[in-house]
Amino acid sequence: MSLVLDSAAQDLLFREARTANSFSDEPVTDEQVQAIYDLVKFGPTAFNGTPLRITLVRSPEARERLVKHMAEGNQAKTAAAPLVAILSADNEFHEELPRLLPHFPPAKDMFFSERPVREQSALVNAALQAAYFIVGVRAAGLAAGPMTGADLVGIQKEFLDADHTPIMVVNIGKPGEAAWFDRSPRLSFDEVITTV
Numbered sequence: 001m002s003l004v005l006d007s008a009a010q011d012l013l014f015r016e017a018r019t020a021n022s023f024s025d026e027p028v029t030d031e032q033v034q035a036i037y038d039l040v041k042f043g044p045t046a047f048n049g050t051p052l053r054i055t056l057v058r059s060p061e062a063r064e065r066l067v068k069h070m071a072e073g074n075q076a077k078t079a080a081a082p083l084v085a086i087l088s089a090d091n092e093f094h095e096e097l098p099r100l101l102p103h104f105p106p107a108k109d110m111f112f113s114e115r116p117v118r119e120q121s122a123l124v125n126a127a128l129q130a131a132y133f134i135v136g137v138r139a140a141g142l143a144a145g146p147m148t149g150a151d152l153v154g155i156q157k158e159f160l161d162a163d164h165t166p167i168m169v170v171n172i173g174k175p176g177e178a179a180w181f182d183r184s185p186r187l188s189f190d191e192v193i194t195t196v
Ligand SMILES: Cc1cc2nc3c(=O)[nH]c(=O)nc-3n(C[C@H](O)[C@H](O)[C@H](O)COP(=O)(O)O)c2cc1C
Pocket: 017, 018, 019, 020, 074, 145, 146, 147, 148, 149, 150, 168, 180, 183, 184
């Protein structure tokens, strides 16, 4: 009764949404990805820096190059998923700040002149955006399979550059046969929430 989001949407985004380990053959189109991005881009980030960058791995040749960097247990599903995305953090995100934070242009130089500070902020905020992205995939009626079980340094060298740090790889599509195990338990409210 406390939530205003209707219960069908709650189920779609959270209660019935699962991490898929197998996928149907149904393609995931660029239009679907655009609709997902155009929804989740509104998720908040520090200074509105929005450091997440997304590389869609579409060609069979690129998919092959990616699969070899995945942990063994992740290879088959990454090879078979209709779409795979590499999510990365742009460590030079501050270059866009004058445009993204027009009411406070000094932020770029005042807070982000040092690379280690940028890297830390990029990592935290790209991870937040990755979470929004997963929920957006679910909002499109698709399932996401996020994975960090991979040689992320190898993926960076293969697909990105020194300014982009991969944070996870995400398989995307309609779930296939036996796509998941039984739901694992979650910590209860009392275990997690402390009020001071
Ligand atoms: C950042 C992240 C990394 C993950 N890495 C892997 C992985 O490398 N391999 C894998 O099989 N599952 C991976 N998972 C899947 C989690 O184990 C799964 O989301 C979790 O158990 C919840 O499952 P459920 O959504 O079906 O309840 C990852 C999930 C996240 C969010």
